Amino acid sequence: MQRYLLHTPFSIYHFEAKTWNHPVHKHSYFEIIFILKGSGIHNINGNTFAYTEGDIFLLGPEDFHNFEIDTLTEFCFVRFNDSIQKQIEERDSLWQQVVSTLLYTSSQSRGSIVHDKQDKKKLFGLLAVLEEEYENQHSKYFESIRTSLMQSIMIILARNLFGQAAASPILKDSVEAILVYIKQHIYQPSKLTIEHLADVFNYSPDYISIFFKKHTGESLKQYITKYKMKLIEIRLLYSQLTIGEIADEFGYIDESHFCKQFKKFTGSTPTNFRKVL
Known part of the structure; x- marks a missing residue:
């Protein structure tokens, strides 16, 4: 896509x-x-x-x-x-x-x-x-x-x-409901595991992955990572938060783990990304 x-x-x-x-x-x-x-x-x-x-x-x-x-x-x-x-x-x-x-x-x-x-x-x-x-x-x-x-x-x-x-609720069994839940809990990694999402939406872990990919064209894990990384890029571009503060905001256990995942996704460390842009 x-x-x-x-x-x-x-x-x-x-x-x-x-x-x-x-x-x-x-x-x-x-x-x-x-x-x-x-x-x-x-x-x-x-x-x-x-x-x-x-x-x-x-x-x-x-x-x-x-x-x-x-x-x-x-x-x-x-x-x-x-x-x-x-x-x-x-x-x-x-x-x-x-x-x-x-x-x-x-x-x-x-x-x-x-x-x-x-x-x-x-x-x-x-x-x-x-x-x-x-x-x-x-x-x-x-x-x-x-x-x-x-x-x-x-x-x-x-x-x-x-x-x-109040008049237009989102149907719980729709992909829209999953997207809303991800956006609401993007700062809480424990609530965005496949197992937890499957439990919240009453699906098996295998089925929720298939259901999500069918409607969005990408896997749940890929979507969550991309959405999180986009928000992190925005923080790096437009906020004065330190690297450690951003890592903490998004629920990373430590700054080192955060930097490794960011580099794996973007090809750049958070510090270099902020300097270049």
Whole structure:
């Protein structure tokens, strides 16, 4: 499965399409997808949703998706990585709770996450301002304006997502439920063993591995390692945490073990990775 990368902290991709020319893929970043016109199907993490004008989707790292376009569709993809989140956290401590829940709890079992007409109007209005400012992104004012606009957008998305939570539970026997559980417990290795996951979801260890690979295209162990390593890379890039503090955050028994696993996965030690980037 292809993995798309974002080489800048933030970007906007606005385009029209009659056919979708991308394979099922994952990202190294977060993505808010606005549907400005058109209709079709959006396949996300093994779930299928009809989309139409006004729909808004939120995807995170390791979510996989593609579109099947029925009528000419105008998309706007707002892409960003954790550095945007960190900038907002530094300004607003209350924001930390909103972001951690919104970005690291999967919303994809619910499809489009905004149904309130007034909130849709506000979000598309904020998007228009964001796009206009993005055209002058080298201005010394752009970063501050972008951060404020993104904070407003994310809070409105969070309000809508949280309001749907009770009415739209994730089915326990779906791959989506496993993805949510992994994201919620990524800092607790003991809860992410095949045996523990099989027990939580009432599967045999062999079956849960087969079930997960069938729906995602990769093994449970591979998915968990890649997701964890992506979060660690983000910590190294955009936080001031020491190597030891990051190792402790992700539940490693010691810093040496953490460094060995990181090098095995990336080909670089955490220290060199941070220096190069």
